[in-house]
Amino acid sequence: MIFDKFMQEAFVEARRALSVGEVPVGCVFVYEGNVIARGANEVNATKNATRHAEFICIDQVLEFCTVGGLKSEDVFPKISVVVTVEPCIMCSAALHDLKVKEIIYGCANDRFGGKTVVDVPQVVDYTVKVEGGLCADEAMDLLKEFYKGENPSAPVAKSKR
């Protein structure tokens, strides 16, 4: 499967996040060739530090399953996760637990990366195919643009990514 076009859709989400002052990370979940979930960071909007793009998408997949009468444990293993930044340890652990088919990301996440910082497969005892580097520069540029302006709604801490 060619993921470039899906990555571009993930970038649409990331830019939307940037425009509302969220950390610009975007994500789409691809199921049988179609995007069935799309999302970006919503940490500031929800005051919940776990609302990363991947979690927004996980919730949408569950909705998709309910509407379509599908079992989520059948759907997740067929999902390709396309995300602009390497999933953090939390998201990577979740995606491994859900046994998604694969994870394709843009730039690495030196601070929280579920591959760069911690060996998630070793801890959760399950391995998902993870591939980074697709449009990495573009993803990094977006992050840089964000950190230049600082996170406007975090009163006490730098943003969560």
Next chain:
Amino acid sequence: MEPPQKKPKIQNMSTIQAILSHEYTEPNKLMEVYVTAVDDKKQISKIMQQLATLLPVPQLQHLKRVKDNKIILCSKEDVGSLEKLKPFLEAKALDTAIIEEILQKTEIVEVPATPPKLRWQYDIVHRIWPCKFHPDKYMEQRYEGTNFTDKEKEFHWNIATLMMDISRKILDNQGIGVCVDPRFNSLVAMSSSFTTKSPVMHCPMILVDYVARTQDSGAWNEKLNSAEDFMESEKDSEHTLAGIPKRFKQFMDEHEDHKNIKLGAERLRNTEKLKSEDVQMLDGDNLAKYGPYLCTGYDVYLLQEPCLMCSMALVHSRAKRVFFIKFSDNGSLATRFQLHSVPELNHHYEVYHIKCDNIDMS
């Protein structure tokens, strides 16, 4: 004169053990170094002078360079076998005479590879080779299990008992989580898991979302309002009960043991947004200074040791301390991993295991 009164005993003598990284719990590793033995004191200082400038060993900064008549030259790893030592020293431009002197009596010895963090480690490594040591009183106390006062222990124990009681009596032994503002020993939020609704709705994930409710927000409000009724707060009250499900409050009201536990979270303040430079300086007491933000300054109590996803969620949420009672097969704070010991993370909480082995947990 009357004998001093005994301190009140902690109920059931539970112990609260800090989960510390291997740096604190394991003996220091040893490494091989080349040393030379020199009997003439004057010669020692002469050789030392040269070594200090020409052959510093930054990875052994924690060791004194001399022990009795022995001087550390370099790590064996940097040189290789003994016949390579001479060319190695020559390459460092030491005086030929000094090299001759050094090579007369060289041997390989084992020395501590890392600095001792705690007194018990120092006592061991110091006997092997003289070592620098900076005692850290707080870490010593955490290691010994003496960092909490009896009053603090009693509070931790009360929360542990509450969790075990609720789990057993109304949650069918499922996990439960409690978030506490330690400034007031007041419960901010309480949660159980909802994995029937979503595979990622583990109890700590729900807990941080209930904390967000106390800050007039939250992500799963719509999804969970059908499953859980929440307390309503009096409008002009300083504190909010928005993170407390009704069924838990009801349970506490009905049980003498738990009736007196305080409930409520500080409300959001209308603070000016901060620039990140200020943040660096103020780490630690941000809660008192700026009011609630995520779980900053809050303690989290869990019946079950959290999985990796949940452990990282609590890092993102900036919890201050995490207490748990039961180990989990997929636990990531002690059983399979120690997430809180990963140096790269930008936030580190303390982790404690509340041991209740003497309690019937079935």
